[in-house]
Amino acid sequence: AQSVTQLDSQVPVFEEAPVELRCNYSSSVSVYLFWYVQYPNQGLQLLLKYLSGSTLVESINGFEAEFNKSQTSFHLRKPSVHISDTAEYFCAVTKLGGATNKLIFGTGTLLAVQP
Amino acid sequence: GAGVSQSPSNKVTEKGKDVELRCDPISGHTALYWYRQSLGQGLEFLIYFQGNSAPDKSGLPSDRFSAERTGGSVSTLTIQRTQQEDSAVYLCASSSPPGSLTDTQYFGPGTRLTVL
Numbered sequence: 001a002q003s004v005t006q007l008d009s010q011v012p013v014f015e016e017a018p019v020e021l022r023c024n025y026s027s028s029v030s031v032y033l034f035w036y037v038q039y040p041n042q043g044l045q046l047l048l049k050y051l052s053g054s055t056l057v058e059s060i061n062g063f064e065a066e067f068n069k070s071q072t073s074f075h076l077r078k079p080s081v082h083i084s085d086t087a088e089y090f091c092a093v094t095k096l097g098g099a100t101n102k103l104i105f106g107t108g109t110l111l112a113v114q115p
Numbered sequence: 116g117a118g119v120s121q122s123p124s125n126k127v128t129e130k131g132k133d134v135e136l137r138c139d140p141i142s143g144h145t146a147l148y149w150y151r152q153s154l155g156q157g158l159e160f161l162i163y164f165q166g167n168s169a170p171d172k173s174g175l176p177s178d179r180f181s182a183e184r185t186g187g188s189v190s191t192l193t194i195q196r197t198q199q200e201d202s203a204v205y206l207c208a209s210s211s212p213p214g215s216l217t218d219t220q221y222f223g224p225g226t227r228l229t230v231l
Contacts, residue, residue: 043206043225044208045222100165100171101210101220102148103160103220105157105159106157107157108157
């Protein structure tokens with residue numbers, strides 16, 4: 001079985017500061033990795049995903065995440081955050097090559113960007 | 116095209132009543148998933164449909180929960196004899212079949228269920 005750990009339930013940060021949201025996973029098989037974002041009063045949106053290839057993946061709004069197999073991590077980073085990045089961020093995994101792509105989610109990290 | 120839609124957006128019911136939640140997936144998406152988001156349990160997988168069949172029902176928390184999908188499109192999640200612990204946001208997602216190149220799951224806005 002797979003599991004995901006997001007150690008930080010809340011990360012306060014000032015605007016234009018860098019941020020890292022941590023995600024570690026546990027799995028006995030290879031996995032795909034995802035970050036989803038949930039803005040206030042909105043649904044879940046895919047931010048970025050790692051399927052294969054380059055271990056560094058980027059989103060269109062400046063976030064990036066690096067897959068580290070040895071550390072079983074997939075931390076999300078942004079060099080300079082904006083107020084509009086305030087949201088809850090969920091890390092998720094699914095089993096590679098599985099019959100279903102059900103997502104196993106972490107508990108989420110609330111990114112609170114302050115002016 | 117339109118995204119995943121869910122109805123109702125909010126549902127308040129009394130303990131013991133039955134409720135039905137509806138999901139309209141993105142057109143052409145054969146895979147459909149139900150998840151539940153609650154304060155105590157976070158985001159949990161409930162059930163997966165491929166077409167009209169449900170090969171994975173492992174996340175349904177009890178036999179009060181059931182779901183069906185007809186015509187390979189709309190899905191209904193039914194909760195019988197609702198309990199207060201059923202209060203949560205129920206999310207639906209759809210995607211291309213697992214293993215296809217574009218099998219990213221797209222989520223609907225959810226149905227917020229409150230059981231009084």
